[in-house]
Amino acid sequence: MLLRRLIVSLLAVLPLLVPVAAHAHVEKHPDPRWQFYTSDHHWYRSPWFGGQHQIMIGFGCNGSPWYDHSPACPGRQGFHHGIDVAMPCGTILRAGHRGTVLARSAPGTPGAAYGVNPFRIRIRTAGVRYDVLIAHTRTVYVKPGDHVRRGQLIARASDSGAPDGCHLHFEVRPHGGGYTTAIDPRRWLQLRLA
Numbered sequence: 001m002l003l004r005r006l007i008v009s010l011l012a013v014l015p016l017l018v019p020v021a022a023h024a025h026v027e028k029h030p031d032p033r034w035q036f037y038t039s040d041h042h043w044y045r046s047p048w049f050g051g052q053h054q055i056m057i058g059f060g061c062n063g064s065p066w067y068d069h070s071p072a073c074p075g076r077q078g079f080h081h082g083i084d085v086a087m088p089c090g091t092i093l094r095a096g097h098r099g100t101v102l103a104r105s106a107p108g109t110p111g112a113a114y115g116v117n118p119f120r121i122r123i124r125t126a127g128v129r130y131d132v133l134i135a136h137t138r139t140v141y142v143k144p145g146d147h148v149r150r151g152q153l154i155a156r157a158s159d160s161g162a163p164d165g166c167h168l169h170f171e172v173r174p175h176g177g178g179y180t181t182a183i184d185p186r187r188w189l190q191l192r193l194a
Contacts, residue, residue, distance in 0.1 A: 030086070031086065031088065031089075031159075031165035031166050032165070033159075033163070033164050033165030034056060034086045034164060034165045034167070035056065035064070035164050036054065036055075036056050036057075036086070037056065037057045037058075037062045037063055037064040038055050038056070038057060038058045038062070040054075040055050040058065041054065042054070042055075042193055042194075043193070043194035044085070044191040044192065044193060044194055045191075045192050045193075045194050046085075046096065046189050046190050046191050046192070047094060047096040047150065047151065047190055048093060048094060048095075048096040048168070048170065048189060048190070049085065049087060049091055049092065049093055049094070049157070049168055050091055050092040050093075050094070051087065051091060052194035053085045053086055053087045053091075053168075054085070054086050055083060055084065055085055055086075056084040056085065056086045056164065056167055057080050057083070057084040058080065058083055059080060059081070059082060059083050059182075059184045059185060059186065060073075060079060060080060060184070061073035061074065061077045061078070061079055061080075062077055062078065062079075062080050063076075063077055063078075064078060064080065066078070066163070066164065067079060067080055081171055081179045081180075081182035082133065082135075082169050082170050082171030082172075082182060082185055083169075083170050083171075083185055083186065083189060084164075084167045084168070084169050084170075085167055085168045085170065085189075086165070086166075086167050087157045087166060087167055087168055088157070088166055089138065089156075089157060089158050089159060089166040090138070090156050090157065090158075090166075091156065091157040091166070091168070092153060092156060093134060093137065093153075093154055093155040093156060093157060093168060094150075094151050094152060094153055094154060095121060095148040095149065095150055095151065095152045095154050096132075096150065096188065096189070096190055097121070097123040097125070097132070097150060097188070098123070098147070098148060098149050098150050099121040099122050099123035099124070099132070099147075099148055100121065100122050100145070100146070100147050100148070101119060101120070101121055101122075101142045101143060101144050101145060101146045101148060102119070102120040102121070102122055102131065102144060103144040103145070104119075104144065110133060110135060110179070112161060113161055114133070114135035114136070114161055114169065115135055115136045115137065115158065115160030115161030115162065116160050116161065117137045117138065117139075117140045117155070117158075117160060118133060118134065118135040118136075118137070118161075118169075119133075119134055119137070119140055119142070119144075119154075119155070120132060120133050120134070121134070121142075121148060121154075122175055123188075125188075128174075129174075129175035130172050130173065130174060130175060130188070131172070131173045131174075131175050131176070131177065132170070132171070132172055132185075132188060133169070133170070133171040133172070133173065134154070134155060134168070134169070134170065135161070135168075135169035135171070136157065136158050136159060136160050136161055136162045136166070136167055136168065136169050137155040137156060137157065137158050137160065138155075138156050138157070138158030138160060139155060139156045139158075140154070140155045141153050141154055141155060142154050142155070170185050170188075170189050171185055172184075172185040172188050
């Protein structure tokens with residue numbers, strides 16, 4: 001147990017020691033499966049992920065073939081309950097807020113479309129609790145019941161459950177809610193132009 005904690009701590013610190021220039025490869029090696037369903041072509045940074053990346057699919061109505069038609073959307077568009085950020089497999093994911101990792105059996109547990117390792121972190125902001133869902137991960141460094149601190153290494157990006165390549169699916173729900181209760185997560189993702 002002590003060795004595991006030491007390894008997780010070391011993994012959390014190592015990316016901080018690498019110069020920013022080391023992330024330059026991120027933009028130069030796109031995943032050929034990526035498909036972008038947004039008019040936003042900006043590059044973003046966030047406390048939730050390493051490097052700078054673009055949004056593949058935003059929150060709300062979109063023309064992506066991955067979502068069934070929603071009566072809330074025009075034409076044949078579907079509704080996306082989170083934000084997908086294109087990033088190479090293995091990109092580091094960090095906690096952008098402090099919170100507690102929820103058990104997989106908690107209400108609102110994500111299904112297979114979120115990959116094999118989705119997890120949720122319950123955060124509190126302005127006295128209100130929200131569940132942040134992180135999906136399409138390959139390695140998760142936290143477990144249910146863990147209290148995570150801002151900046152802590154929590155996982156690495158993957159394409160698990162994602163036919164459109166490696167990316168981060170970031171979703172925010174009122175605590176205990178399912179995907180139909182999801183709200184626009186942009187505020188919690190804390191995107192800033194790169």
